[in-house]
Structure formats: C-alpha cells, structure tokens
Amino acid sequence: MAVRIVHIHVKPEHLEEFLDMTRRNHEGSIREPGNVRFDVLRSMDDPTRFVLYEWYATDEAAAAHRETPHYQAWVARAGEWLVEPRHADAYEVVLPEI
Amino acid sequence: MAVRIVHIHVKPEHLEEFLDMTRRNHEGSIREPGNVRFDVLRSMDDPTRFVLYEWYATDEAAAAHRETPHYQAWVARAGEWLVEPRHADAYEVVLPEI
Numbered sequence: 001m002a003v004r005i006v007h008i009h010v011k012p013e014h015l016e017e018f019l020d021m022t023r024r025n026h027e028g029s030i031r032e033p034g035n036v037r038f039d040v041l042r043s044m045d046d047p048t049r050f051v052l053y054e055w056y057a058t059d060e061a062a063a064a065h066r067e068t069p070h071y072q073a074w075v076a077r078a079g080e081w082l083v084e085p086r087h088a089d090a091y092e093v094v095l096p097e098i
Numbered sequence: 099m100a101v102r103i104v105h106i107h108v109k110p111e112h113l114e115e116f117l118d119m120t121r122r123n124h125e126g127s128i129r130e131p132g133n134v135r136f137d138v139l140r141s142m143d144d145p146t147r148f149v150l151y152e153w154y155a156t157d158e159a160a161a162a163h164r165e166t167p168h169y170q171a172w173v174a175r176a177g178e179w180l181v182e183p184r185h186a187d188a189y190e191v192v193l194p195e196i
Contacts, residue, residue, distance in 0.1 A: 002142070003137070003139050003151075005103070005149070019192070022192075022193075023193060026193045026194070030194065037135070037137075038193075038194075039101070039135075039153075039191065039193065039194065040191075040192040040193040041101050041189035041190065041191060041192060042189060042190050042192050043187065043188075043189055044100070044188040044189060044190060045187075045188070050192070051103070051189060053101075053151065055137075089141065089143075090141075090142040090143070091139035091140060091141055091142060091149060092139065092140050092142060093137065093138075093139060094117070094120075094138040094139060094140050094148075095120075095121060095124045095136075095137065095138040096124070096128065096136075096137065
C-alpha cells in the first residue's frame with residue numbers, strides 16, 4: 001500500500017490545458033482496478049501549484065498506471081507545462097487499513 | 099472542500115506513543131460527520147517522518163475537528179514527540195467532485 005504525493009508547478013499560460021488533461025488522467029485513473037485515491041489539489045497560497053495524491057493498492061497497480069493511455073497522454077505534455085520538473089515523495093499507508 | 103497536508107517529524111524514542119495516539123486520533127476523526135479522508139502516511143525514506151492527509155467537507159467541520167477529545171489529546175502530547183514543530187500546507191480540492 002503506497003502513496004505518492006506529487007508536487008507540480010504549472011506555467012500560468014498552460015493552466016487551462018493542465019487542468020483539462022489532469023481531469024482526463026483523474027477520470028481514467030480512478031477506474032483502474034488497483035487505484036484507491038487519485039485526488040487533485042490546488043495550493044491555497046499559489047494557484048499555479050498543485051498536488052496529485054495517488055494511492056495504489058500494489059506496486060503492480062502503480063506500475064500499470066504508468067502504462068495507461070490517460071497517464072501517457074498526460075506525461076507527454078507535462079514537460080511543456082511545468083515551471084520546474086515535478087517531484088514526488090513516497091509513503092507507506094499506516095491508516096486506514098483497507 | 100479543503101485538504102491539509104501535515105508534515106510531522108517524530109523523535110525515535112516517541113514513535114510507539116505517537117503511533118498509538120495517532121491511531122486513536124484517526125479512529126475518532128473518520129467518525130466525524132464532515133470528515134472525508136484522514137490518512138496517516140509514513141515516509142519510505144525516513145521512518146520518523148509522517149504525513150497526515152486531512153480532508154474536511156467544510157471549514158466548520160475542520161474547526162469542529164480541533165475541538166474533539168481525540169484531537170485535543172493528540173495535540174496535547176505532540177510537542178513532546180516532535181523533532182521540530184509540525185507544519186501544514188492547505189489546498190482546495192479540484193478532484194474528485196463529491
């Protein structure tokens with residue numbers, strides 16, 4: 001059970017496309033069998049900063065996510081949108097036990 | 099709809115008590131009417147670093163959380179456990195729409 005908290009800083013001129021593509025990625029991701037959460041958050045301090053909160057039940061499910069068309073389409077565009085490369089921190093889930 | 103991501107760095111000698119009290123806080127919090135998520139995460143890089151991922155449906159629900167016995171009991175002990183003061187980042191929820 002692992003969570004990745006992904007930090008994303010978007011160029012203002014790409015916000016609309018980022019939000020559209022991230023919505024498509026979200027909608028595909030929550031339908032994946034091993035997905036537990038795929039929350040998209042926007043910083044209250046800076047509207048160009050976002051967090052993806054991604055919880056997959058297994059490492060295999062997380063790896064399968066990276067092969068999906070919705071993720072591949074997102075990541076293909078990400079480099080152009082971002083002020084700096086995104087970074088992710090990895091966590092094990094202590095609670096809830098599901 | 100707001101999420102707080104709370105970063106916590108625990109003194110190794112207090113890990114057991116921290117985990118016990120955080121479990122109680124979690125169990126109480128997920129029963130609060132406005133609580134959507136209360137995930138407890140442990141860093142894969144450093145087992146003394148934790149994240150609380152707290153989503154409340156309204157500001158009122160988040161404020162009510164801080165009045166609960168389980169939160170009050172937790173926060174009363176937190177100062178003793180921590181290597182440095184905890185810090186939290188605040189986000190609005192973009193997705194999912196619930």
